[in-house]
Amino acid sequence: MxxxxxxxxxxxxxxxxxxxxxxGNTNCGGCGMSIVHQFLxxxxxDRPVQLVIPTCCAIVAAGPFPWxxxxxxxxxxxxxxxxxxxxxxxxxxxxxGEKTRVICFAGDGGTFDIGMATVSGAAERNEDILYLxxxxxxxxxxxxxxxxxxxxxxxxxTTPTGNELAKKDIVGIMAAHRIPYVATVSxxxxxxxxxxxxxxxxxxxxxFLHVLSPCPTGWxxxxxxxxxxxxxxxxxxxxxxxxxxxxxRFVINVEPEMTPGALxxxxxxxxxxxxxxxxxxxxxxxxxxxxxxxxARAAQGAARNx
Amino acid sequence: xxRELVSANHAAGWAVILAGxxxxxxxxxGSGVYPxxxxxxxxxxxxxxxIEKGQVVRVESEHSAMGVCIGxxxxxxxxxxxxxxxxxxxxxxxxxxxxxxxxPIVMMAVNRTVGPPWNIWADHGDTLAxxxxxWIQFYCEDNQEVGDTxxxxxxxxEDKRVMLPAMVCQDAFIxxxxxxxxxxxxxxxxxxxxxxxxxxxRIGAHPRVIGHLDMPHETExxxxxxxxxxxxxxxxxxxxxxxxxxxxxxxxxxxxVPYRMEDAEIVLVTMGTTAATARxxxxxxxxxxxxxxxxxxxxxxxxxAAAIERALRGRRVGVVDRDCSPGSGGILWSExxxxxxxxxxxxxxxIGVGGGDIRPHHITRILDDLGARERAGTPVFMEIG
Numbered sequence: 001m002x003x004x005x006x007x008x009x010x011x012x013x014x015x016x017x018x019x020x021x022x023x024g025n026t027n028c029g030g031c032g033m034s035i036v037h038q039f040l041x042x043x044x045x046d047r048p049v050q051l052v053i054p055t056c057c058a059i060v061a062a063g064p065f066p067w068x069x070x071x072x073x074x075x076x077x078x079x080x081x082x083x084x085x086x087x088x089x090x091x092x093x094x095x096x097g098e099k100t101r102v103i104c105f106a107g108d109g110g111t112f113d114i115g116m117a118t119v120s121g122a123a124e125r126n127e128d129i130l131y132l133x134x135x136x137x138x139x140x141x142x143x144x145x146x147x148x149x150x151x152x153x154x155x156x157x158t159t160p161t162g163n164e165l166a167k168k169d170i171v172g173i174m175a176a177h178r179i180p181y182v183a184t185v186s187x188x189x190x191x192x193x194x195x196x197x198x199x200x201x202x203x204x205x206x207x208f209l210h211v212l213s214p215c216p217t218g219w220x221x222x223x224x225x226x227x228x229x230x231x232x233x234x235x236x237x238x239x240x241x242x243x244x245x246x247x248x249r250f251v252i253n254v255e256p257e258m259t260p261g262a263l264x265x266x267x268x269x270x271x272x273x274x275x276x277x278x279x280x281x282x283x284x285x286x287x288x289x290x291x292x293x294x295x296a297r298a299a300q301g302a303a304r305n306x
Numbered sequence: 307x308x309r310e311l312v313s314a315n316h317a318a319g320w321a322v323i324l325a326g327x328x329x330x331x332x333x334x335x336g337s338g339v340y341p342x343x344x345x346x347x348x349x350x351x352x353x354x355x356x357i358e359k360g361q362v363v364r365v366e367s368e369h370s371a372m373g374v375c376i377g378x379x380x381x382x383x384x385x386x387x388x389x390x391x392x393x394x395x396x397x398x399x400x401x402x403x404x405x406x407x408x409x410p411i412v413m414m415a416v417n418r419t420v421g422p423p424w425n426i427w428a429d430h431g432d433t434l435a436x437x438x439x440x441w442i443q444f445y446c447e448d449n450q451e452v453g454d455t456x457x458x459x460x461x462x463x464e465d466k467r468v469m470l471p472a473m474v475c476q477d478a479f480i481x482x483x484x485x486x487x488x489x490x491x492x493x494x495x496x497x498x499x500x501x502x503x504x505x506x507x508r509i510g511a512h513p514r515v516i517g518h519l520d521m522p523h524e525t526e527x528x529x530x531x532x533x534x535x536x537x538x539x540x541x542x543x544x545x546x547x548x549x550x551x552x553x554x555x556x557x558x559x560x561x562x563v564p565y566r567m568e569d570a571e572i573v574l575v576t577m578g579t580t581a582a583t584a585r586x587x588x589x590x591x592x593x594x595x596x597x598x599x600x601x602x603x604x605x606x607x608x609x610x611a612a613a614i615e616r617a618l619r620g621r622r623v624g625v626v627d628r629d630c631s632p633g634s635g636g637i638l639w640s641e642x643x644x645x646x647x648x649x650x651x652x653x654x655x656x657i658g659v660g661g662g663d664i665r666p667h668h669i670t671r672i673l674d675d676l677g678a679r680e681r682a683g684t685p686v687f688m689e690i691g
Binding site: 050059065066068070073093117118120125 | 365374
């Protein structure tokens with residue numbers, strides 16, 4: 001897939017008249033979550049939306065009472081309750097004949113870890129929720145501790161010499177619920193990202209989007225490098241961009257170029273990988289293994305459709 | 307109005323079905339439910355009946371059950387759940403969230419021992435541990451009271467002067483699984499009694515945040531408003547008692563319920579079903595010429611301190627707790643101590659902890675002990691199981 005230039009995310013006529021995350025919020029410079037909100041605003045347009053945000057940086061971004069950085073109604077919930085509160089908002093809209101789309105906007109801690117049972121429950125019930133997980137691979141709000149989304153080799157404040165465990169396969173877990181739609185989203189591929197967000201907003205039932213989200217403070221990277229880091233993660237095959245329909249039909253959306261040096265660059269540009277002395281040959285093996293699995297699943301899906 | 311033979315679980319369940327249907331004229335009814343003994347029959351009844359403009363979500367935990375109720379209530383729907391014991395403990399974070407978000411959710415809680423050790427029998431410790439969660443708390447004595455209180459709790463919780471969640475507590479098995487003839491109201495009467503919920507802070511289309519960060523000076527103000535709303539509960543409840551009586555022909559009991567208190571020298575303070583046993587023991591003592599009386603605390607939050615202070619003036623008091631706060635004593639006792647006139651002799655008896663069957667002769671023993679005391683001692687733990 002040709003990679004379009006970002007060209008900035010300045011407000012256009014197609015965008016929501018009021019941004020979902022307004023200017024003047026307190027997010028760090030280079031925060032991936034801010035970019036996710038810009039994409040989401042463009043994808044949502046002027047659809048009526050309600051956001052449910054469990055404990056994470058995205059709710060800190062709202063600012064303190066009585067202000068709100070959000071240009072949409074938001075319900076802040078306890079850490080593990082995003083999907084349960086969103087369940088009720090979606091039913092409330094349906095019972096009252098309202099067209100509101102309910103978006104649960106959560107970090108990796110609230111999704112991979114403490115909220116896992118709640119997310120699984122809502123997915124299993126196929127609640128009418130768009131669940132978007134922006135994943136910065138750490139507990140960023142509390143200063144950068146390991147979560148089960150932290151990749152092997154990353155130093156965090158609770159794994160100071162590098163995380164020894166592999167990242168949890170959240171997309172595989174969600175696909176196993178056989179929900180209508182699961183997809184990974186690259187912030188370096190806006191056309192693909194916006195298409196997925198629009199599709200997911202239009203669909204009914206539980207939809208899950210996973211967005212790898214750069215965090216300069218946690219990743220120890222330059223704020224201006226965020227989108228480039230995601231581009232490298234995609235090019236190197238480390239972050240596969242694909243979608244899964246009904247838990248069965250796998251479609252690969254971006255073929256990784258496996259560009260020489262991409263993996264090295266991805267790791268070299270982030271301080272979090274420096275301490276552990278990461279063995280990239282081991283990472284390459286894991287990437288190859290993942291792609292073998294994904295290609296096999298995608299081929300099965302294609303064969304069934306043929 | 308029909309008279310049915312039902313358990314207290316079903317009395318509460320019917321009240322919720324009727325209250326849920328009554329909000330079809332508003333934004334509807336929503337509930338998140340999860341089973342736990344001895345509450346399960348209540349949510350089973352709820353799941354077996356259609357509620358127009360209503361949805362019951364069968365969730366994967368108590369924590370999510372309250373999460374779903376929080377969502378429904380935030381969206382302006384009438385909301386209810388039921389739980390007990392360890393289920394309440396697991397739900398606790400969201401019980402606080404509902405309380406401090408001022409969401410008028412009603413919860414029926416069956417009082418059961420919190421484990422370990424695993425024990426399904428009556429003990430008030432589970433809901434008393436939630437006394438500071440910002441909820442109204444009632445403790446009931448019989449099935450009719452459980453049903454009626456569940457129904458009126460919606461009106462009380464949803465009153466604009468109150469806007470607080472309410473917990474209706476009842477004793478495990480003694481009430482939850484015991485069937486007695488109980489009046490179940492007609493839908494039309496409930497529709498007249500219970501106006502549609504109009505939540506002032508409900509989420510809609512306007513950009514705003516419900517439940518976000520709060521600086522210390524704002525939180526102080528919010529907590530003070532919450533405490534003030536609690537102080538209005540007794541006056542609003544008094545109005546609701548009148549209204550309930552005019553709609554259904556019976557008056558729900560007062561926040562405190564005295565028995566043979568007029569000339570009583572020694573008084574036992576109880577909660578829940580222990581009150582019925584205490585009345586028997588008081589009658590027996592009166593036959594022996596002992597001027598005994600009893601006082602049941604029905605409303606625990608807000609604590610009716612002024613009424614209790616008046617009722618206990620000049621008496622010798624025994625507080626009978628079906629709970630134990632290790633390192634302190636009975637929880638009701640410490641609350642009564644804070645309300646009673648100074649220099650009152652107040653002795654604490656913890657009895658039936660873990661569900662032991664409290665019988666009249668146990669209460670008679672307490673009365674004898676209390677009658678013989680010159681001064682109060684440390685809390686007494688009575689083993690009766």
